[in-house]
Each structure stands twice: as C-alpha cells, then as structure tokens.
Amino acid sequence: MQTPSDEELMLSVRSGNLGAFEQIVLRHQSAAWAVAYRFVGDVHEAEDLVQNAFLRILDAAQRYEPTAAFRTYLYRILTRLCTDHVRKKRPIPLDPLPQLPSPGLSSSEHIERLERERSIQAALDTLPPQYRMVIILRYFEGLSSVEIAQTMNTTPKAVERLLARARKCLEPFLTPLSEE
C-alpha cells in the first residue's frame, strides 16, 4: 500500500480526520523540534512552540490548499511562532542541554561533545532572530535558499544576504571549534 503524501494527509485532515493529523505529527515532529529547540535553546519552550505550531495547522486545516510543500508550510508557521516568542521573551540563562545519546563514546569524548554543543547553542543565541532562523534552516535542516525564502516569505537573494551577515556574526564564536 502506497504511503500517502503529506498533502494527501492534510486534505484528509481538512475533512476532520484526526488519524491523518497524527501521522503528520509523527512524520514531522523531529524536524519541528530541531528547529524550535535550536531557536529558543530551552526544552519546555521548544515543546510549547512545536505543539502550538501543529495545533495552528489543525485550526487552519479547513483553509489548507497544497500550493507549496507541506514542510515549507510547517516551517513557515514555526518561524513565525519562534520569532514572536523571542520578541516577547526576556533573555534567560540557558537550560542545561538535554541528554544526547552517546553510544560508543568515552566519558572524555562525551564531555567534549557536550561542550561543543553548548558552545554552538550559545553562539546561535547571540544572533538576532532572523539571522538565527536562516542559519538553523540552512545548516541544521539543509534547506536551499529558495526553500528558506518560501519559508520566510522573502526572496532567495535576501536569504543569501541574511546568511552572509549571519555567518559573519557567528565566525568569531565558531572559529575556536573548527579544526585546523
């Protein structure tokens, strides 16, 4: 039996099928979580954002039209929620990183890995919301400039400019982590 596409599942959600909605959530929760967590750096806030994003998709299901890839649609909603959240929020100290699985690593390698993750997250947190989002969508989600432009409702050229500025801001923080 052929697996239904995201767009087919969403059309089924439009008819009130919650089972189809659950399949959508299962398919895309990892990507949504990754973006939200990298953006806000807090487990509980990231979970709230992911939940709100999926519930918004459910609320808007009656008006859903498959004009773009579903993932672009999800990223677009998540981007808006994340940037609105950061604008309202005051800066708070970073939560400890959630436990990363570390099969086959020695304790020193594990510590080194945690420190690297902490440094990467701290570097991301220094970026303004728009720069942060383009970095996450490019380097963590692997989206092209065209896909990022669709997500952020802008042009590919504008995305390239944002990326160039974001890289420039990040480099002083990331250079110590790079290999010689």
Added chain:
Amino acid sequence: MNCQGIRSRLAAYAEGRLSSDEREHVRAHLLECASCRTALTHVDKVAAVLMYAENPPVPAGLTIRVMAAARSRQRVAATVCWNPLQWWRMAAAPMHAAAAVVLVVGLTVGLLLGWTSAPLIAQTTTVAQQDPLDAYRLDYLGDVPVGSLADSYLTLVVATNEGGR
C-alpha cells in the same frame, strides 16, 4: 562514495541543495574523513563546525500531548453553533443532493401556498372597503353619551366613510 565524489558535493551540501538522504551520506563521510572536513572548511567554515551538531531527541510523549490537545479542540469546535458553510464543505455528495431536493420541495410548497391564499387577500381587501362599523363590530359603542369624545370619534368615522347610523 569516495572522497572525490564527496568533495564534488561539498558546495551543494553547504548550500542546502542535496536531498536529505544525500546530505546524511555526505555528513557520515565527513565525520570519518579529516581530509574532506578540511575541504569543507574552505568551502564554508560555518558548515564545517555546525555539521558536528546533533539535534537532541524529541521529548518522550510529545505526539501524545499534541493529539490530546487536538482532540480537546475538536470537542470544543463540535459544541459551537452549526456553520452551514462548513457543513456544505464537509458533507458528501449524497447529502448535497438531499439538501437540494429539500430546497426545491420547500420552494414549491411555498409557491403553491402563495397561489392558494390569493382569494383570502382579495377578501381582506373587500373587508377593508366595508363600513368599519359592520366589519369590526364597532356598534358596541352605540350607547356612548352624546357629546363625548367617543361619540365625536364615531361621528367623524361614519361621516368619512359616508355611512349612516
């Protein structure tokens, strides 16, 4: 894929132009190959550092919590007043046909009732032209005192309709 193949894909990797499978394949090679990692540093320094980052696991039970909230919203939506437009969109074709039949039958019955009530309207008009004293039985005021307000009113009405008392 060998290093030459990987290096030919490094620009596409850094620019997000690979499929998710290809991306994972390139990343897996980069984690093992210092030489290709150095090559990536020359293409995109940020990519060379961030490729090490691993996303933390999705919190346990996230889907369960999302679905619980979704079901709760669906229950609330069901108790809201019926939206005919929403019903039309969600109903199947046989329901649309049944609604159309009900509409046609309702209009037909309404038209028929309208035609059959036409003589009643004519009757009502005839009644309006009659002496109001006869049609509305106003003669019960016949015993009003002479010169009273009611007597003056009756005199006025009767005189206007050219009736006599």
